Amino acid sequence: MADEVVLLDFWPSPFGIRLRIALAEKGIVHEYKEEDVWNKSPLLLQMNPVHKKIPVLIHNGKPVSESLIALQYIDEVWNHKAPLLPSDSYLRAQARFWADFVDKKIFEIGRQLWATKGEEQNAAIKEFLNCIGVLERELGDKPFFGGDTLGFVDVTLISHYRWFLVYEKFGNFSVEAEHPEFIAWVKRCMEKESVSKSLPEQEKVYDYAMLLRKKFGIE
Amino acid sequence: MGDVKVIGASLSLFCCRIEWALKHKGIAYEYIEEDLRNKSHLLLRYNPVHKKVPVLVHGEKPVAESLVILEYIDETWRENPLLPEDPFEKAMVRFWAKYVDETCVISAWTASRTKGREQEKSLEAARESLEVLNKLIKGKKFFGGEIIGFLDLVVGTLPNWLKFLEESEGIKLFDTKELPFLHEWAQRFTEIPIIKGSIPTAEDLINYNRDHKKAE
Numbered sequence: 137m138a139d140e141v142v143l144l145d146f147w148p149s150p151f152g153i154r155l156r157i158a159l160a161e162k163g164i165v166h167e168y169k170e171e172d173v174w175n176k177s178p179l180l181l182q183m184n185p186v187h188k189k190i191p192v193l194i195h196n197g198k199p200v201s202e203s204l205i206a207l208q209y210i211d212e213v214w215n216h217k218a219p220l221l222p223s224d225s226y227l228r229a230q231a232r233f234w235a236d237f238v239d240k241k242i243f244e245i246g247r248q249l250w251a252t253k254g255e256e257q258n259a260a261i262k263e264f265l266n267c268i269g270v271l272e273r274e275l276g277d278k279p280f281f282g283g284d285t286l287g288f289v290d291v292t293l294i295s296h297y298r299w300f301l302v303y304e305k306f307g308n309f310s311v312e313a314e315h316p317e318f319i320a321w322v323k324r325c326m327e328k329e330s331v332s333k334s335l336p337e338q339e340k341v342y343d344y345a346m347l348l349r350k351k352f353g354i355e
Numbered sequence: 356m357g358d359v360k361v362i363g364a365s366l367s368l369f370c371c372r373i374e375w376a377l378k379h380k381g382i383a384y385e386y387i388e389e390d391l392r393n394k395s396h397l398l399l400r401y402n403p404v405h406k407k408v409p410v411l412v413h414g415e416k417p418v419a420e421s422l423v424i425l426e427y428i429d430e431t432w433r434e435n436p437l438l439p440e441d442p443f444e445k446a447m448v449r450f451w452a453k454y455v456d457e458t459c460v461i462s463a464w465t466a467s468r469t470k471g472r473e474q475e476k477s478l479e480a481a482r483e484s485l486e487v488l489n490k491l492i493k494g495k496k497f498f499g500g501e502i503i504g505f506l507d508l509v510v511g512t513l514p515n516w517l518k519f520l521e522e523s524e525g526i527k528l529f530d531t532k533e534l535p536f537l538h539e540w541a542q543r544f545t546e547i548p549i550i551k552g553s554i555p556t557a558e559d560l561i562n563y564n565r566d567h568k569k570a571e
Contacts, residue, residue: 212442229427
C-alpha cells in the first residue's frame, strides 16, 4: 500500500518550513496544502481540533501536529534516509534540548522584535543576539549542529532564517556583524537544496510582516 | 555506564517525574536537593543555559528539561518502557505531554498570578484544558493503559498542585464533579507504591508556601 502524506502548512511559517525541509531531505512524496491561517479550512479544524494550527502532517489519514513532534515522527517512520536525530541517546537528548531552546526563545523574542518599538524592542534585540551567541557557541567547530550533515537542530533553526532578516530590518541591527560564525552556518544550510527550496522568498516575507504590523496597528 | 544523579527541588512539579521514571525502571540514583533561592555552582555548571531543575547527570553528562530527560531515561534504560513503540502512538503521547506543560500548567499558573479580566480568561482556558485531559483519561486505568506510562508521570503532580492553587488563591480549578475521571485517575496514581509518599500533596505545597512567605 502506498503511503499517503499530506502537509497542511502556511507559506511563511517557520514551523511549517521545518517539515518541508525534512520531507525534502528524506525524499518523501507528499501533497502540500496551503492553509489560510486567517480563514481556517474545515480540514485543518478537523485534523488539529485542539490547537487549530499548522503545520499538520497527515500520514495515511492520521494527523500529527506540533512541528517538533511531527519532525520526530517523520524521522522515526522514514528512518532509512537522512536521519535527523543521532543514534546515541545522549546526543539525541542534546539535540532535543537545543531544538526546545530554539522553539521557546527564537519565535517569541523575534515576535517582540518586529512588533514593538523603543525600549521594549531594544531589550528584545539584546536578548535575540544573546540567544544567537549561545547557539553559535553550541555549534562550535562543527559544520552543522548535526555534525557533518543537517540534523534536528539545524532544521529547527534554519526555518526561521527569512524572519531573521525581517527582525534585522525592523530592529536596525545585523546578526552577521555580531555573530559571523552563525551566518557562515546559515550559508552552509542554504547550500542544501532541501533548505533553499523550502524557504519562501525574502521579499514576500517582508511584505507579510508589514501586513501583520498594519493589522496589529504597529507603526 | 556511569552513576546517576538527579538535581531537583523537593516540591517542584517537574522534578518528581524524573525520580518516578528512574524508580519505575529500577535505576539507582543519588538525589541532590537544590535551594532555588540560592543556586549552587553544581546547578549552574550542569544547566548553564536555563539554570533550572531538574537536571539528570549520567556519568558526568548533564541532561536538562524534564521531557527531554524522560525521553533520555526511556531510551537509555529499556526495561519497563514509558513510551509506546509505534511512532504514531508515541507522537500522540508527546503531543499530550506538551499540552499538559504548555496549556494546562501555564493557564493555571497565569490564573493564580492575575486578577480581574485576565484571571477570568486564564481560568476559563485552564478549565477547558483540564476538561480535555478529563476526556482523555475517561475509560482508562492510566494514560499509559493498564500500567503507568510517560503521560501519567507528566500529569502526575498536577491535581495536587491545582488544589494548592485553589486553596492559596481562592480560585476554582479542580472540581471533582466537573473532572471525575481525572480525579479518579489521581486517586489510582497516588496509590502506586513508587508514587505514594514521593508526591507533593496540596498540604505540603501550602505549608511550604506559608513558610516561604514568612521568611520574606
